[in-house]
Amino acid sequence: MNNYFDLKLVELGRWIEAFFAHYPTLKLVVHLLLCTLPLALSFMGAFAFTTWLERKGLARIQNRPGPNRVGLFGLLQPIADGIKMLLKEDIVPERSDKLFHFLAPIMLMIPAMIGVGFLPLGDGLHALPLDSAIIFFFAISSLNTIAVFMAGWSSRNKYSLLGGMRAVAQMISYEIPLVLSAVAVIMMAGSLNAQEVVASQQISSWVGSGNILQEFFGRILGWNVFKPWGFAGFIFFFIAALAEANRSPFDLPEADSEIIAGHLTEYSGFKYAILFMGEYISAFAIAGIGVTLFLGGWNGPVFAGLPWFVLKLFSLFAVMIWIRGTLPRLRVDQLMGYAWKFLFPLAILNIFLAGFYHFLERQWGTAIAMLAGWLFGFGALQLAAIALSRLNQSPTIRSKRVYQLVE
Amino acid sequence: MIVAFYLLALIAVLGAGLAITLRNVVHAVFSVLLFFSALAGLFLLLLAEFIAAVQVLVYIGSVGILMLFAIMLTTNVVGDPNRPVQSRGWVWGGLAVVALLAGVLLPIISRTGGQSPTPLSDFNPSVKQLGLVLMDPYFASLGVIALLLTAGLIGAVVAATGASEADQAKTVPENRPRFPNN
Amino acid sequence: MSLIGKGILKGMGVTAKNFFQSYYRKERLPTVEYPEEKATINQFSRNFPFLLYDGDDPVDGMRCTACTLCERACPPQCIYIIKDKDENGKAILSPRIFDIDTSVCMSCQLCVEVCPYEAIRMDSAFELSNENRFEGLLLNREELLKPNAYYHEIHPLEARETDDRMAAKAALAEAKKKARQKRARLAAKNKPPPGLKKTPPTRKKPPQREKSE
Numbered sequence: 001m002n003n004y005f006d007l008k009l010v011e012l013g014r015w016i017e018a019f020f021a022h023y024p025t026l027k028l029v030v031h032l033l034l035c036t037l038p039l040a041l042s043f044m045g046a047f048a049f050t051t052w053l054e055r056k057g058l059a060r061i062q063n064r065p066g067p068n069r070v071g072l073f074g075l076l077q078p079i080a081d082g083i084k085m086l087l088k089e090d091i092v093p094e095r096s097d098k099l100f101h102f103l104a105p106i107m108l109m110i111p112a113m114i115g116v117g118f119l120p121l122g123d124g125l126h127a128l129p130l131d132s133a134i135i136f137f138f139a140i141s142s143l144n145t146i147a148v149f150m151a152g153w154s155s156r157n158k159y160s161l162l163g164g165m166r167a168v169a170q171m172i173s174y175e176i177p178l179v180l181s182a183v184a185v186i187m188m189a190g191s192l193n194a195q196e197v198v199a200s201q202q203i204s205s206w207v208g209s210g211n212i213l214q215e216f217f218g219r220i221l222g223w224n225v226f227k228p229w230g231f232a233g234f235i236f237f238f239i240a241a242l243a244e245a246n247r248s249p250f251d252l253p254e255a256d257s258e259i260i261a262g263h264l265t266e267y268s269g270f271k272y273a274i275l276f277m278g279e280y281i282s283a284f285a286i287a288g289i290g291v292t293l294f295l296g297g298w299n300g301p302v303f304a305g306l307p308w309f310v311l312k313l314f315s316l317f318a319v320m321i322w323i324r325g326t327l328p329r330l331r332v333d334q335l336m337g338y339a340w341k342f343l344f345p346l347a348i349l350n351i352f353l354a355g356f357y358h359f360l361e362r363q364w365g366t367a368i369a370m371l372a373g374w375l376f377g378f379g380a381l382q383l384a385a386i387a388l389s390r391l392n393q394s395p396t397i398r399s400k401r402v403y404q405l406v407e
Numbered sequence: 408m409i410v411a412f413y414l415l416a417l418i419a420v421l422g423a424g425l426a427i428t429l430r431n432v433v434h435a436v437f438s439v440l441l442f443f444s445a446l447a448g449l450f451l452l453l454l455a456e457f458i459a460a461v462q463v464l465v466y467i468g469s470v471g472i473l474m475l476f477a478i479m480l481t482t483n484v485v486g487d488p489n490r491p492v493q494s495r496g497w498v499w500g501g502l503a504v505v506a507l508l509a510g511v512l513l514p515i516i517s518r519t520g521g522q523s524p525t526p527l528s529d530f531n532p533s534v535k536q537l538g539l540v541l542m543d544p545y546f547a548s549l550g551v552i553a554l555l556l557t558a559g560l561i562g563a564v565v566a567a568t569g570a571s572e573a574d575q576a577k578t579v580p581e582n583r584p585r586f587p588n589n
Numbered sequence: 590m591s592l593i594g595k596g597i598l599k600g601m602g603v604t605a606k607n608f609f610q611s612y613y614r615k616e617r618l619p620t621v622e623y624p625e626e627k628a629t630i631n632q633f634s635r636n637f638p639f640l641l642y643d644g645d646d647p648v649d650g651m652r653c654t655a656c657t658l659c660e661r662a663c664p665p666q667c668i669y670i671i672k673d674k675d676e677n678g679k680a681i682l683s684p685r686i687f688d689i690d691t692s693v694c695m696s697c698q699l700c701v702e703v704c705p706y707e708a709i710r711m712d713s714a715f716e717l718s719n720e721n722r723f724e725g726l727l728l729n730r731e732e733l734l735k736p737n738a739y740y741h742e743i744h745p746l747e748a749r750e751t752d753d754r755m756a757a758k759a760a761l762a763e764a765k766k767k768a769r770q771k772r773a774r775l776a777a778k779n780k781p782p783p784g785l786k787k788t789p790p791t792r793k794k795p796p797q798r799e800k801s802e
């Protein structure tokens with residue numbers, strides 16, 4: 001009964017395909033459509049819903065009610081926005097590189113959508129079940145950078161260029177801690193296959209046992225966040241993912257108080273909507289891979305599968321919104337320093353921690369490994385973090401400050 | 408399969424050709440990226456997913472971006488369209504390319520005799536096997552490379568940390584510019 | 590240095606508190622959703638002037654005497670007054686036309702300060718937007734006239750004070766009139782007793798309205 005939804009959905013797909021059993025070519029087309037279309041549509045729907053969620057959440061954090069005019073609780077607001085975007089004039093700057101200006105939104109949407117395809121949404125719900133899905137995901141998501149560069153460079157606007165530059169620098173820098181914190185998971189799961197990574201996050205001896213309590217907790221306690229290296233890795237991953245997705249507090253490429261809207265400055269109308277959607281969907285994709293790697297994927301008690309994945313995805317996004325409502329934006333130099341001098345060494349250390357944990361688990365069993373991992377591992381990480389932040393502090397100048405214009 | 412191969416091959420050749428003929432440097436870099444992605448597609452056709460992923464990750468995600476980042480800051484990306492590009496040595500260059508291509512292709516053709524080899528029946532490529540190969544016969548070289556990279560990274564971190572506290576505190580106050588009327 | 594990220598967690602706690610409390614605590618969600626719900630107006634707020642009348646009929650009870658003091662005092666000159674005349678062409682002490690152009694008025698309240706008859710006051714109505722750009726904001730006499738009760742409603746303190754002052758003035762006028770009548774009666778009796786000439790009893794002499802405004 002556990003994977004009920006997923007099984008039903010897979011069955012539904014088979015059922016639809018069965019109609020075309022006599023026409024192999026048509027069947028292939030239908031199969032491809034079934035793999036892609038629902039995915040694309042549901043993520044676009046999720047995008048619309050998330051814009052509403054974000055506006056509502058931010059509003060409540062800032063003691064405002066948020067959108068509440070269109071539909072119940074303003075739920076139809078995204079539709080109204082979409083119509084508005086569609087009706088707006090599409091302005092292309094006179095001296096812009098017209099081809100690239102046109103291509104950039106498409107280039108952003110393509111990797112975002114492909115990245116979503118690599119996510120194991122449920123048991124058997126996997127659009128691109130490649131053997132090396134995870135590394136493919138990171139490869140594809142690095143293409144975002146190119147789209148942002150295109151948008152920023154082709155606009156021929158200084159703010160766009162600045163935004164593009166910031167985006168490229170930031171995305172390159174944060175990709176490294178992102179991948180490194182994922183490496184620990186891949187190492188422990190022993191596979192690059194997303195489904196296997198998900199499967200590794202069950203306590204396998206408990207899940208099949210038939211004991212209700214063990215069935216219940218076996219699907220929760222096996223998640224990687226509940227392991228010392230996984231917890232630390234998840235935090236590093238999440239921070240890096242925020243930067244990869246250009247989300248606050250790393251939204252420097254679009255810092256509206258500094259450079260208008262960064263690479264989006266010269267976009268309007270539907271192209272802007274597409275760019276915006278691309279950013280959200282790549283944020284979804286990154287959050288989704290975070291769920292897969294650390295939060296147990298579609299594992300969960302009672303309704304394992306799609307419902308759990310969706311729940312986790314939206315909770316992760318809610319945390320992103322929460323962070324956006326809380327933290328101020330970083331400075332550019334702080335941003336790069338944070339990635340290279342803080343997150344990166346810690347992520348490497350975390351890989352060692354994972355290896356240490358693995359060794360302990362083999363040698364003395366899970367309980368001792370957990371204990372030692374949490375105690376020593378976290379102590380080590382904390383110490384390293386403190387040491388790094390000490391090391392990275394800019395030197396304080398203790399000489400007396402001279403105010404030249406005052407004297 | 409065959410159609411996909413020819414399509415990707417066409418894109419690859421087109422991308423490579425455009426990369427050397429386009430006058431706009433940014434466009435040229437993007438056609439190189441097009442070439443890279445077509446190559447990744449070809450790897451995928453060979454069922455070498457991992458290589459394809461690495462192709463995308465390293466060549467498009469890093470090398471391409473690096474080139475773009477350098478070019479982004481140049482003011483004049485187009486150059487003078489009226490001045491024709493002339494290179495005396497193009498004949499030699501062409502010959503070198505042909506020689507290289509022949510050097511790579513001829514042995515292969517001679518070995519297979521112009522016939523495509525029969526597909527392997529128990530071919531099961533996986534990342535696991537790749538990992539096993541890397542960890543078993545090539546472990547030593549892998550270790551050396553890893554060590555080298557780690558040393559490089561630590562060096563980079565040290566270089567990025569900057570001057571020590573004492574150094575900076577010493578130099579800053581004396582070097583302050585003073586207003587002439589003060 | 591304590592635990593890394595403690596400050597961030599603290600900040601997140603603050604925003605979370607804001608988020609959840611906005612659902613059940615009024616002070617965390619002070620927004621007034623305007624068209625359905627109107628903001629409470631402070632009784633000392635003001636924007637544009639209106640004319641006061643007593644009694645039931647706006648035109649008959651109009652306090653304004655068309656003295657044009659306000660017209661002359663108004664800095665941007667947005668008041669326009671034409672005096673009324675009767676059939677014989679004699680001026681009547683009331684305006685035939687009294688227009689205020691609210692698109693020009695700068696809400697300085699000078700017209701209120703100069704009016705000797707307490708006839709013009711500042712209103713606090715704010716929903717004045719209009720479809721007609723030119724005539725819509727030019728308020729005429731009928732639109733400007735509002736009853737004293739309305740004044741009491743919007744500015745209770747000020748209205749009570751005005752009423753008191755007017756009552757005192759009326760009382761003073763009454764007393765003066767009585768005194769004059771008394772003097773007239775005494776004069777008619779033609780018996781001026783030198784020692785008896787005293788002023789009428791002004792027990793409740795109210796403080797005179799300060800004219801410094």
Ligand code: SF4
Binds near residue numbers: 701
């Ligand atoms: S408030 Fe000032 S500007 Fe407005 S009508 Fe009165 S005197 Fe004129």
Ligand code: SF4
Binds near residue numbers: 659660705706707
């Ligand atoms: S409102 Fe007052 S000041 Fe103005 S004309 Fe009438 S009586 Fe005179």
